[in-house]
Amino acid sequence: MIANWDTKFETNISEIDSQHKKLFRLINQIESVYEENKDHLSKKSKLLVEAVSELEDYTLSHFLIEERVMELNQYPDLESHKKQHDRFTDKIMELKNRLTSGNLLTNDIELSQFFKDLIGFLRLWLTNHILKEDMNYKPYIKLDL
Numbered sequence: 001m002i003a004n005w006d007t008k009f010e011t012n013i014s015e016i017d018s019q020h021k022k023l024f025r026l027i028n029q030i031e032s033v034y035e036e037n038k039d040h041l042s043k044k045s046k047l048l049v050e051a052v053s054e055l056e057d058y059t060l061s062h063f064l065i066e067e068r069v070m071e072l073n074q075y076p077d078l079e080s081h082k083k084q085h086d087r088f089t090d091k092i093m094e095l096k097n098r099l100t101s102g103n104l105l106t107n108d109i110e111l112s113q114f115f116k117d118l119i120g121f122l123r124l125w126l127t128n129h130i131l132k133e134d135m136n137y138k139p140y141i142k143l144d145l
């Protein structure tokens, strides 16, 4: 597992923390399928698409909830935080489109490279986003959901 939960990621908002933990688990799930099937990923194409879709769906609903919490607490940098979420949403949608269109799902070599990049991107994005952007709203949150 390359993306482990750590207390440094805690926002102290229980719902948000449990959603962030789930995001780590979903990334780790994708990574496990990748690690166990590196040379023949095309045989796991259905599982991989499902795992990426689940991460995409869960992330979108998580962002909405996080934005509601920020809004509720009148967080002053809500708009720029939302922009970070939107940028990530665009990126993951683009990556999922790349995965499911064309012949990528039948090409083991390209699939392996794609998932290596995807997992690296997801891990880096999530950890950076929580540590930088999410930690910024932490002092403003007085009202939980």
Ligand SMILES: [Fe+2]
Pocket (backbone or CB within 6 Å): 066, 081, 085, 129, 133, 134
């Ligand atoms: Fe966020």
